[in-house]
Amino acid sequence: MEPTTAPEKACFILNPKSGVRSSISVPDLISEHLDTTRWTPEIIFTEYAGHATELARKAAADGARLVVAVGGDGTVNEVARGLKDTSSALGILPKGSGNGLARHLGIPLDLPQALALLNQPTFHHIDSCSINDHPFFCTAGIGFDGLVSSVFAKSTKRGLSSYIQLVVREFRNFKSEAATVKINDRALTSDFFVVAFANASQYGNNAFIAPMADIQDGLIDVCLIRHVGVAEAIQLGYGLMTKQIAHSNLAEFHTCSTVFVQSEGPQCFHADGEFMGQAQDFEVQMFPKSLEVVAALEPKAK
Numbered sequence: 324m325e326p327t328t329a330p331e332k333a334c335f336i337l338n339p340k341s342g343v344r345s346s347i348s349v350p351d352l353i354s355e356h357l358d359t360t361r362w363t364p365e366i367i368f369t370e371y372a373g374h375a376t377e378l379a380r381k382a383a384a385d386g387a388r389l390v391v392a393v394g395g396d397g398t399v400n401e402v403a404r405g406l407k408d409t410s411s412a413l414g415i416l417p418k419g420s421g422n423g424l425a426r427h428l429g430i431p432l433d434l435p436q437a438l439a440l441l442n443q444p445t446f447h448h449i450d451s452c453s454i455n456d457h458p459f460f461c462t463a464g465i466g467f468d469g470l471v472s473s474v475f476a477k478s479t480k481r482g483l484s485s486y487i488q489l490v491v492r493e494f495r496n497f498k499s500e501a502a503t504v505k506i507n508d509r510a511l512t513s514d515f516f517v518v519a520f521a522n523a524s525q526y527g528n529n530a531f532i533a534p535m536a537d538i539q540d541g542l543i544d545v546c547l548i549r550h551v552g553v554a555e556a557i558q559l560g561y562g563l564m565t566k567q568i569a570h571s572n573l574a575e576f577h578t579c580s581t582v583f584v585q586s587e588g589p590q591c592f593h594a595d596g597e598f599m600g601q602a603q604d605f606e607v608q609m610f611p612k613s614l615e616v617v618a619a620l621e622p623k624a625k
């Protein structure tokens with residue numbers, strides 16, 4: 324006879340406001356596709372911004388082996404914050420418009436397939452980072468990145484086409500600030516268009532800001548883009564979408580475990596696409612292997 328093990332607790336944290344596919348009933352999908360011989364599910368809806376972190380912390384303290392973020396990168400960030408350095412693993416049912424971390428981790432965007440991955444889970448430890456003590460798991464950034472996140476936070480529109488319209492509109496008004504970026508004992512000063520910090524390779528929507536970023540290597544990939552005009556911005560956009568940005572002479576890449584940025588004026592910044600406010604001094608830190616996840620990561624090339 325095969326040995327039987329009791330199902331473990333899986334807590335699903337749903338953001339009812341997230342995503343462009345809100346007509347899908349996730350509780351129905353869970354009851355249809357989740358293997359209840361493997362998991363005993365509990366489903367909880369968030370009631371306000373920040374609630375997912377509290378719920379995830381409580382689920383971890385109550386012994387849930389798996390805590391699943393159901394939403395976009397903002398919800399994933401909030402749940403992951405609550406699970407860092409606990410023995411509960413993060414699962415993702417991607418329901419946002421960008422789904423950067425889910426895509427990096429090889430999690431299917433099709434929800435029944437994402438549930439199938441949870442039924443036969445493979446657990447991995449991944450790195451996390453922080454920018455001015457705000458945790459992030461995918462990317463953070465200063466400059467045009469930060470400005471876009473601040474404007475997007477006020478917009479009610481979601482989805483890729485609204486995002487592109489917003490980027491084009493804001494590009495015309497953007498003025499870069501002089502800043503000094505300190506990486507590995509080097510100080511680089513310029514009017515940076517973007518200073519991006521990548522734990523994962525992409526922002527979401529397969530826009531690759533650091534195609535070579537490895538989420539388990541204990542290093543932050545820093546992408547520096549200096550002041551650009553319209554023609555260069557189009558070239559950068561093409562590089563993002565074709566994974567070719569690393570070959571562009573417009574972007575410069577470094578890896579490190581801590582970064583400091585001092586800006587001459589206040590700059591907007593984001594963590595996982597969520598606007599975090601403005602600051603002049605920034606510290607970005609790395610926390611190696613600090614979060615357990617269910618993922619379908621590709622084996623590393625030897």
Ligand SMILES: Nc1ncnc2c1ncn2[C@@H]1O[C@H](COP(=O)(O)OP(=O)(O)OP(=O)(O)O)[C@@H](O)[C@H]1O
Nearest residue numbers: 341342369370371372373394395397398419420421
């Ligand atoms: N019940 C709620 N009411 C209002 N806001 C919420 C609630 N639950 C979570 N939030 C907030 O919703 C924000 C957006 O969440 P999320 O990023 O998951 O969705 P999205 O913006 O639609 O997706 P994407 O980032 O992929 O576009 C998060 O910042 C989160 O704090």
